[in-house]
Amino acid sequence: MIRSSVLSTMRVFLPFGVFACVLLASSCALHAQRLPQTVRPEHYTLILTPDLKAATFSGVESIEVYLAEPADHITLNAVEIAFESVSTTVEGKEQKATVSLDKEKEQATFTFPETLPAGKTTLAIRYTGILNNELRGFYLSKTPKRNYAVTQFESTDARRAFPSFDEPAFKATYDVSLVIDASDTAISNGEIISDTPGPATGKHTLKFSTTPKMSTYLVVFLVGDFQCTAGESDGVTIRSCSTPDKVALTPYSVDIAKYVLHYYNDYFGIPYPLKKLDLIALPDFEAGAMENFGAITFRETALLIDPKTASVDAEKEIALVIAHEMAHQWFGDLVTMQWWDNNWLNEGFATWMENKPVAAMHPEWNIDEYVVSGIDEALNLDALPTTRAIRAKADTPSDINQMFDGISYGKASDVLLTVENYLGKETFRQGVHNYLAAHTYANATAEDFWGAQTATSHKPVDKIMESLVAQPGAPILTFAVPVDGTVAVEQKRFYLSPSIVPDPAQKWTLPVCFKTVEGQDCQLLTSADSKLKAPAGGVFFANADGKGYYRSAYPPREYAALVDQVETRLTPAERISLIGNEWAQARANKTPIGAYLDLAAAVKADSGAEVVAAALTGIDGTYDKVAANAEEHDAMAAWIRSTFAPQYARLAPPAETDSANTREMRAQLFGFLGFYGKDPAVLAQAQEIAAKYLANPGSVDATLGQTAMAVAARNGDAQLFDRMQQIYETSTNPEYQENSLRLMAEFENPALLQRALDYAVSGKVRNQDAVIQFVIALSIDENREQTWKYIQNNWDKVQAQFTTEMGAYLVGSTGNFCTADARASVETFFSTHKVAASDKALKHALESIDGCIELRKLQEPKLKEWLTAQPKP
Numbered sequence: 001m002i003r004s005s006v007l008s009t010m011r012v013f014l015p016f017g018v019f020a021c022v023l024l025a026s027s028c029a030l031h032a033q034r035l036p037q038t039v040r041p042e043h044y045t046l047i048l049t050p051d052l053k054a055a056t057f058s059g060v061e062s063i064e065v066y067l068a069e070p071a072d073h074i075t076l077n078a079v080e081i082a083f084e085s086v087s088t089t090v091e092g093k094e095q096k097a098t099v100s101l102d103k104e105k106e107q108a109t110f111t112f113p114e115t116l117p118a119g120k121t122t123l124a125i126r127y128t129g130i131l132n133n134e135l136r137g138f139y140l141s142k143t144p145k146r147n148y149a150v151t152q153f154e155s156t157d158a159r160r161a162f163p164s165f166d167e168p169a170f171k172a173t174y175d176v177s178l179v180i181d182a183s184d185t186a187i188s189n190g191e192i193i194s195d196t197p198g199p200a201t202g203k204h205t206l207k208f209s210t211t212p213k214m215s216t217y218l219v220v221f222l223v224g225d226f227q228c229t230a231g232e233s234d235g236v237t238i239r240s241c242s243t244p245d246k247v248a249l250t251p252y253s254v255d256i257a258k259y260v261l262h263y264y265n266d267y268f269g270i271p272y273p274l275k276k277l278d279l280i281a282l283p284d285f286e287a288g289a290m291e292n293f294g295a296i297t298f299r300e301t302a303l304l305i306d307p308k309t310a311s312v313d314a315e316k317e318i319a320l321v322i323a324h325e326m327a328h329q330w331f332g333d334l335v336t337m338q339w340w341d342n343n344w345l346n347e348g349f350a351t352w353m354e355n356k357p358v359a360a361m362h363p364e365w366n367i368d369e370y371v372v373s374g375i376d377e378a379l380n381l382d383a384l385p386t387t388r389a390i391r392a393k394a395d396t397p398s399d400i401n402q403m404f405d406g407i408s409y410g411k412a413s414d415v416l417l418t419v420e421n422y423l424g425k426e427t428f429r430q431g432v433h434n435y436l437a438a439h440t441y442a443n444a445t446a447e448d449f450w451g452a453q454t455a456t457s458h459k460p461v462d463k464i465m466e467s468l469v470a471q472p473g474a475p476i477l478t479f480a481v482p483v484d485g486t487v488a489v490e491q492k493r494f495y496l497s498p499s500i501v502p503d504p505a506q507k508w509t510l511p512v513c514f515k516t517v518e519g520q521d522c523q524l525l526t527s528a529d530s531k532l533k534a535p536a537g538g539v540f541f542a543n544a545d546g547k548g549y550y551r552s553a554y555p556p557r558e559y560a561a562l563v564d565q566v567e568t569r570l571t572p573a574e575r576i577s578l579i580g581n582e583w584a585q586a587r588a589n590k591t592p593i594g595a596y597l598d599l600a601a602a603v604k605a606d607s608g609a610e611v612v613a614a615a616l617t618g619i620d621g622t623y624d625k626v627a628a629n630a631e632e633h634d635a636m637a638a639w640i641r642s643t644f645a646p647q648y649a650r651l652a653p654p655a656e657t658d659s660a661n662t663r664e665m666r667a668q669l670f671g672f673l674g675f676y677g678k679d680p681a682v683l684a685q686a687q688e689i690a691a692k693y694l695a696n697p698g699s700v701d702a703t704l705g706q707t708a709m710a711v712a713a714r715n716g717d718a719q720l721f722d723r724m725q726q727i728y729e730t731s732t733n734p735e736y737q738e739n740s741l742r743l744m745a746e747f748e749n750p751a752l753l754q755r756a757l758d759y760a761v762s763g764k765v766r767n768q769d770a771v772i773q774f775v776i777a778l779s780i781d782e783n784r785e786q787t788w789k790y791i792q793n794n795w796d797k798v799q800a801q802f803t804t805e806m807g808a809y810l811v812g813s814t815g816n817f818c819t820a821d822a823r824a825s826v827e828t829f830f831s832t833h834k835v836a837a838s839d840k841a842l843k844h845a846l847e848s849i850d851g852c853i854e855l856r857k858l859q860e861p862k863l864k865e866w867l868t869a870q871p872k873p
């Protein structure tokens with residue numbers, strides 16, 4: 001699964017990493033809810049008849065199970081299911097079961113009049129259920145024209161659609177039939193093998209091929225009038241599907257999927273196991289996308305795009321999400337984690353893997369640099385005291401939901417990259433192949449993975465990975481001045497908050513890769529070592545290619561040399577790594593803020609958009625979180641203009657032939673000068689570009705056009721606001737739609753902000769999107785107070801918009817405040833206005849506010865001093 005796209009596309013607004021943290025949900029008082037291991041399902045036959053108008057469905061199910069020992073009762077999972085009959089046949093005699101339900105445990109127990117013998121038996125079940133509107137289980141999705149019946153089962157919601165042994169290790173095969181209206185079609189994991197009229201008038205029955213052996217959370221049923229664009233890759237049929245009005249936006253995704261499928265067949269050395277792969281955009285969908293075996297579902301913004309008018313960001317995002325979900329067809333679907341405590345085996349892998357085919361297909365996107373920026377984000381998340389270890393206990397559905405966070409995705413993928421860089425790409429690939437081949441159609445644990453890598457490479461991967469997977473946090477390695485070819489290294493857990501004292505006993509075993517003239521020299525640092533061999537010659541940089549999962553601190557002379565040669569001796573990825581490293585240390589008060597700003601200025605003319613973006617992240621952070629008054633904001637704005645306006649000015653005017661890098665560089669400098677530099681020329685230009693873009697989106701580069709729209713919206717009037725609302729309500733292009741919704745929350749005019757917030761709770765915005773406006777508005781300094789007041793005064797209406805995941809986003813976004821009063825207000829309000837599954841999001845938010853208060857207190861005087869020392873423009 002990938003969490004909602006809201007997440008990544010809003011990264012730019014939240015330099016403090018609030019995002020990744022808010023994904024954590026609450027712990028829950030429920031007891032462990034595991035099923036007994038004595039009954040195992042082998043095969044399900046499901047005939048489902050949904051009624052899209054009444055929002056109900058009926059099911060006829062048979063489950064072939066294997067009993068390890070004689071039993072007179074069988075327990076499985078079921079929620080919101082009404083049982084009509086349950087029976088089995090023993091030696092030709094039908095046994096009818098009585099059914100008892102345990103609502104809290106989400107289980108049903110069938111008790112039979114006689115004891116069933118050990119061995120195989122078949123359960124025959126008739127039941128009814130509801131098509132809910134909670135975006136999970138078997139649910140209803142709506143457009144103005146009609147209803148759709150669709151599913152989302154990860155993690156524990158298959159049990160809402162069919163009684164099942166709903167745990168990942170209970171793998172089975174499935175024969176699915178859907179009885180639907182004659183004019184509708186349906187999509188499931190297998191391909192359609194028969195289409196028969198009836199059984200009732202006006203209906204037809206679609207039967208799908210038997211699935212491979214797989215987990216319940218990967219089953220999918222989609223019913224409606226979907227239309228598709230088809231392609232083919234390595235003999236596999238690939239289709240991208242949507243509601244009929246959007247099918248013109250599907251071809252881009254077919255091209256991506258074709259490339260990725262061939263790439264993965266080759267990389268894994270195990271061919272894609274099904275005959276077809278469908279990608280389907282659903283109008284209502286909470287997550288970003290979901291890797292159902294053979295039929296991946298998406299939020300519309302994560303699949304549908306018009307490449308002629310799309311921003312670079314949107315193109316990249318869609319390619320990466322598709323590659324992520326397709327990687328799951330191997331990591332997750334073919335080989336599945338034994339239990340949710342190891343869901344990083346799914347999510348970390350898919351996140352690490354998604355970059356490879358996209359980098360190969362689009363070298364101009366500089367994916368390697370984007371990956372290093374991601375490592376920096378994960379390290380910041382992991383530098384909070386409430387972070388967790390990659391592998392963590394998860395028993396209840398609520399615990400399991402918490403596992404889908406920046407640690408399972410970000411940190412886990414970064415750890416894999418660290419190990420891959422240490423072993424070499426081909427050795428690591430071989431280890432991946434061996435691991436997958438050993439557990440095909442089965443389940444695996446963390447030990448299975450690092451055992452395979454250790455056996456393949458003959459290096460202590462098990463020690464390294466256990467050190468990084470089983471304990472929370474990451475170290476900062478403090479290097480002494482190299483003497484006689486050796487360098488002393490001290491490792492300590494790194495916290496962003498300077499007031500936390502790390503436990504001296506916590507140590508890591510990890511590869512440290514020094515940059516050398518030829519490339520890199522990787523050495524293993526263990527808890528016992530304090531000395532490494534110093535690299536010979538060249539610049540002293542301890543994280544070659546930026547692929548190591550740790551922070552580094554250098555002696556003053558070595559650091560000064562790095563800054564001097566940042567543009568000449570370091571690669572772009574290394575520059576990004578160094579910049580992130582220094583910004584984190586400024587936040588931790590280990591270096592003065594001015595030292596960071598000097599480094600950021602040293603890369604101002606860099607030709608790489610991702611490098612400049614990395615530098616701007618810390619400048620944004622300084623402006624928002626360190627500068628404390630109008631005078632300092634004005635002085636920073638002046639410095640921003642004098643440093644970056646010339647960089648913007650030297651870019652040639654937009655041209656058709658511009659590379660993705662140039663398009664991104666232009667847009668980000670433009671936005672930065674507009675938002676933070678308050679550059680009058682940029683502000684005026686923004687009006688002009690926005691007007692042109694609105695009149696004809698194809699006439700302006702969308703990357704610049706959308707940024708100009710955002711700058712214009714900050715100072716926009718009611719007419720522009722009306723236009724945004726109109727686009728949201730009438731456009732059939734999901735990218736425009738979502739952008740216009742976001743932009744409505746950017747208007748700083750209080751009356752218009754009020755309209756945006758009223759609109760978010762008006763019922764006109766889909767539940768999956770309503771929270772976007774609150775999250776955006778809370779991320780903008782000028783809009784934060786008013787939005788927070790609005791939330792408190794209109795709590796009933798605001799809360800009515802939440803799905804589980806979205807409530808936690810909103811709570812997490814209050815972490816953008818930076819005062820003690822605001823902190824008290826947030827804490828008090830949420831202590832009496834509980835949001836489901838958001839305890840941890842609240843803890844992170846409060847921690848984030850505390851961090852900001854502490855940072856400002858310690859660094860603001862140093863910023864003032866640094867600003868005073870800058871030459872007057």
Ligand SMILES: [Zn+2]
Binds near residue numbers: 001324350
């Ligand atoms: Zn995923």
